[in-house]
Amino acid sequence: MIGREERVLAAVSGGKDSSAMLSLLVALSGELGFEVVPFHLDLGIGGYSEASRRVVEKLSGMLGLKSLVVSVRNVLEMGVPELARRASRPVCAVCGVVKRYFLNAAAIGLGFEAVAVGHTADDVSAYVLKAFLTQDWGGLAKTSPVNEAVDGLAARRVKPLFEVHEKELLAYVLSSGLPFVDRECPYAKLSTLVFDCRKALAMLERRRPGLRLSLVRGIIRSRGIFPASERPVRPCSKCGLISSGDVCSFCKLTARALGEPMGARVREYLSKLSL
Amino acid sequence: MIGREERVLAAVSGGKDSSAMLSLLVALSGELGFEVVPFHLDLGIGGYSEASRRVVEKLSGMLGLKSLVVSVRNVLEMGVPELARRASRPVCAVCGVVKRYFLNAAAIGLGFEAVAVGHTADDVSAYVLKAFLTQDWGGLAKTSPVNEAVDGLAARRVKPLFEVHEKELLAYVLSSGLPFVDRECPYAKLSTLVFDCRKALAMLERRRPGLRLSLVRGIIRSRGIFPASERPVRPCSKCGLISSGDVCSFCKLTARALGEPMGARVREYLSKLSL
Numbered sequence: 001m002i003g004r005e006e007r008v009l010a011a012v013s014g015g016k017d018s019s020a021m022l023s024l025l026v027a028l029s030g031e032l033g034f035e036v037v038p039f040h041l042d043l044g045i046g047g048y049s050e051a052s053r054r055v056v057e058k059l060s061g062m063l064g065l066k067s068l069v070v071s072v073r074n075v076l077e078m079g080v081p082e083l084a085r086r087a088s089r090p091v092c093a094v095c096g097v098v099k100r101y102f103l104n105a106a107a108i109g110l111g112f113e114a115v116a117v118g119h120t121a122d123d124v125s126a127y128v129l130k131a132f133l134t135q136d137w138g139g140l141a142k143t144s145p146v147n148e149a150v151d152g153l154a155a156r157r158v159k160p161l162f163e164v165h166e167k168e169l170l171a172y173v174l175s176s177g178l179p180f181v182d183r184e185c186p187y188a189k190l191s192t193l194v195f196d197c198r199k200a201l202a203m204l205e206r207r208r209p210g211l212r213l214s215l216v217r218g219i220i221r222s223r224g225i226f227p228a229s230e231r232p233v234r235p236c237s238k239c240g241l242i243s244s245g246d247v248c249s250f251c252k253l254t255a256r257a258l259g260e261p262m263g264a265r266v267r268e269y270l271s272k273l274s275l
Numbered sequence: 276m277i278g279r280e281e282r283v284l285a286a287v288s289g290g291k292d293s294s295a296m297l298s299l300l301v302a303l304s305g306e307l308g309f310e311v312v313p314f315h316l317d318l319g320i321g322g323y324s325e326a327s328r329r330v331v332e333k334l335s336g337m338l339g340l341k342s343l344v345v346s347v348r349n350v351l352e353m354g355v356p357e358l359a360r361r362a363s364r365p366v367c368a369v370c371g372v373v374k375r376y377f378l379n380a381a382a383i384g385l386g387f388e389a390v391a392v393g394h395t396a397d398d399v400s401a402y403v404l405k406a407f408l409t410q411d412w413g414g415l416a417k418t419s420p421v422n423e424a425v426d427g428l429a430a431r432r433v434k435p436l437f438e439v440h441e442k443e444l445l446a447y448v449l450s451s452g453l454p455f456v457d458r459e460c461p462y463a464k465l466s467t468l469v470f471d472c473r474k475a476l477a478m479l480e481r482r483r484p485g486l487r488l489s490l491v492r493g494i495i496r497s498r499g500i501f502p503a504s505e506r507p508v509r510p511c512s513k514c515g516l517i518s519s520g521d522v523c524s525f526c527k528l529t530a531r532a533l534g535e536p537m538g539a540r541v542r543e544y545l546s547k548l549s550l
Contacts, residue, residue, distance in 0.1 A: 132407050133479070133486060135493040137500065196482050200475035204408070207471050211408060218410040225412065225502055 001146055001158040004033040006113040009155070011103050012038045012059070012067070014052030016180040018118035019059055020169040021161055023178055025116060026063050037112070037275065041102050042071040043095060044079015048185055055179045062179070068106065068273060072098060075269045076254070076262060081187070087257035091187045094253060101250035102266060105241060107155035109271035114149075114156040122166045124159070125212040126197040128219050133193070138229035143219050150233055153242035162220075163213060239263025276421055276433040279308040281388040284430070286378050287313045287334070287342070289327030291455040293393035294334055295444040296436055298453055300391060301338050312387070312550060316377050317346040318370060319354015323460055330454045337454070343381065343548060347373060350544045351529070351537060356462070362532035366462045369528060376525035377541065380516060382430035384546035389424075389431040397441045399434070400487040401472040403494050408468070413504035418494050425508055428517035437495075438488060514538025 002008055010025055012018045025036045040056040042049050053069060060067035073079050078086075084094040107115045119127075124143065131139035145163075149156040161169065173180050188195075205211050229244065236248035238261040243249075251261030277283055285300055287293045300311045315331040317324050328344060335342035348354050353361075359369040382390045394402075399418065406414035420438075424431040436444065448455050463470070480486050504519065511523035513536040518524075526536030 129407075132404075133490055135490075135497055137497070191482060193479075193483065196479055200479055203478075204468075204471050204475055207466055208468065215408055215410075222410055222412070225500065227500055 001160060002032065002034045002114055002116075007035045007037065007111070008114045008116050008158075009039045009068070009103065009107045009110070009112040010036050010116045011099070011118065012040050012056050013118070014040070014055035014059075014181040015118075016173045016182075017120050017123075017161060017166060017169050019055070019178050019180040020172045020176075021116065021118040022059065022065075023063060023173075023176060025160065026065065036065070036116075038065055038067040039103060039106055039115075040067055040069045041099055042069065042073070043098070044071065044073045045081060045185060045187070048181070048183060049079070051183065052181050055181050058179045066275065068110075068275065070102060070106070070270065070273070072102070075266050076258070083253070083257050087253055089253070089256075090190070090192075092190060092192055095187075097249045097253050101241070101248075101263065102270070104154055104157075105239075105263070105267050106270045106273075108152070108241065109267055110273065110275065112155055114158055116158050116160055118161055119159045120161045120164055120166050120169065121212050121216050122198060122201070124162050124216045125201050126194050128215060129197040129201060130194050133197070137226040140219060141223050141226040141228040143223050145220065150242055153233065153235055153240075162216060165212070236263060239267060241267070276435060277307065277309045277389055277391075282310045282312065282386070283389045283391050283433075284314045284343070284378065284382045284385070284387040285311050285391045286374070286393065287315050287331050288393070289315070289330035289334075289456040290393070291448045291457075292395050292398075292436060292441060292444050294330070294453050294455040295447045295451075296391060296393040297334065297340075298338060298448075298451060300435065301340065311340070311391075313340055313342040314378060314381055314390075315342055315344045316374055317344065317348070318373070319346065319348045320356060320460060320462070323456070323458060324354070326458065327456050330456050333454050341550065343385075343550065345377060345381070345545065345548070347377070350541050351533070358528070358532050362528055364528070364531075365467075367467055370462075372524045372528050376516070376523075376538065377545070379429055379432075380514075380538070380542050381545045381548075383427070383516065384542055385548065385550065387430055389433055391433050391435055393436055394434045395436045395439055395441050395444065396487050396491050397473060397476075399437050399491045400476050401469050403490060404472040404476060405469050408472070412501040415494060416498055416501040416503040418498050420495065425517055428508065428510055428515075437491060440487070511538060514542060516542070 010022050012022050022038055029036050038060050042053050080095050080098055081091055084091040103115050128143055145159045147157040201212050231244045233242050236243035236251055237246050238251040251263040254262035285297050287297050297313055304311050313335050317328050355370050355373055356366055359366040378390050403418055420434045422432040476487050506519045508517050511518035511526055512521050513526040526538040529537035
């Protein structure tokens with residue numbers, strides 16, 4: 001996933017999964033010879049975001065790392081909920097687009113070879129089930145612990161926790177005394193299909209221990225059978241980062257919500273940050 | 276599914292789904308010009324099988340049909356539970372093999388073009404989910420409302436209820452005053468993965484009405500993407516009916532349980548029945 005001498009930008013939300021990931025990456029970085037920098041995006045979700053940010057700063061300090069903390073509000077003049085309201089789109093969908101864009105733009109702007117995200121076996125199995133239930137074959141075709149870099153458009157994206165269950169990560173952060181936000185995002189109670197898929201898989205797992213892991217591994221092994229999206233990736237005509245069409249999802253979203261695409265402004269803001 | 280002048284052998288268990296199917300096939304048979312004969316297999320599961328048989332005889336009488344009732348015990352000298360015990364295999368798996376074999380052997384032996392089974396959208400969606408969770412791509416590739424006949428080896432197999440929910444069928448049998456067994460098979464409480472998949476899908480359906488139907492239709496439309504089994508079908512070397520290997524599942528099962536393959540004996544017994 002990560003080569004020697006490489007620099008990895010680790011997305012850290014303050015939740016137990018990404019806190020565990022950061023600690024594990026730090027533990028491995030010496031032996032494997034890579035460098036890890038925590039990246040936290042303040043989403044502007046009131047007290048939840050404030051608590052998350054404090055956790056990430058504390059955790060980074062404990063691990064002896066300087067973290068990169070970016071606030072969506074500083075660049076877009078509003079948080080994710082307001083952005084979603086203006087775009088008339090579901091908060092969770094908007095949040096996904098924003099987090100993915102900022103992380104990749106930061107990695108490209110600051111010269112990181114890879115980004116690491118804390119998706120667990122619980123997450124990946126739920127994405128995979130949702131993709132099956134909605135016949136999103138392109139989504140299944142892309143299921144992988146490593147999505148390779150696309151030159152100048154996207155950094156390599158790795159999921160070091162894709163075979164780890166969240167129960168294991170909870171045990172790890174508790175026994176290691178790592179800080180993590182133990183409240184949920186206030187929007188997490190919105191019912192999404194992925195959320196219901198997690199519940200269904202948790203029920204099935206209780207009856208068939210190992211089912212989620214064997215599903216994740218099975219789909220990764222067999223993903224070649226699913227027809228991938230036929231649209232080749234190319235540079236967004238507005239911001240120059242990865243896109244499947246003329247304009248990327250983030251530029252489309254911000255154009256809709258704010259009247260103009262904001263990708264280029266985000267890129268400029270991030271490239272000026274000092275580590 | 277069923278052509279004019281064709282004869283269809285309808286598998287009727289006595290449960291609400293196949294009772295509804297039989298009544299619907301009879302209602303359509305005049306206009307569409309086909310003939311339908313009910314086929315009931317007495318599985319030898321104590322009082323449950325006795326009650327089921329009585330329901331099928333009553334239902335056939337109400338619909339003005341002469342039914343074909345065959346008892347597993349009359350041919351194999353034991354019921355399905357004893358067969359499963361001797362084969363050291365789960366009862367539900369053995370029951371599936373036995374029902375499928377008898378139905379096809381009866382159709383081939385008595386010259387029926389097609390068999391009809393009462394699989395509902397609830398059933399098909401659960402099979403499909405189980406196949407995905409276990410990466411049974413061959414099973415997904417075969418998902419279809421119509422499995423075509425294989426000359427001399429298998430009759431066409433059709434599922435007229437594949438887009439109908441069981442709640443609708445319950446409403447239909449109740450409002451039509453059709454008899455059906457309202458107790459469950461005593462083995463149904465054994466937890467199988469298909470059973471848990473039904474539960475998971477029922478939960479998802481409550482949150483996303485239409486999910487099961489769109490899954491069933493989506494998989495049937497897309498089934499061509501899944502790699503089908505590479506083993507061509509051929510005649511079983513013991514009984515001559517359809518098999519994916521040298522010996523068919525039924526002959527293997529009976530050889531294991533009883534010391535000799537019983538397919539040929541079942542075929543001989545069934546071909547002598549008079550309608």
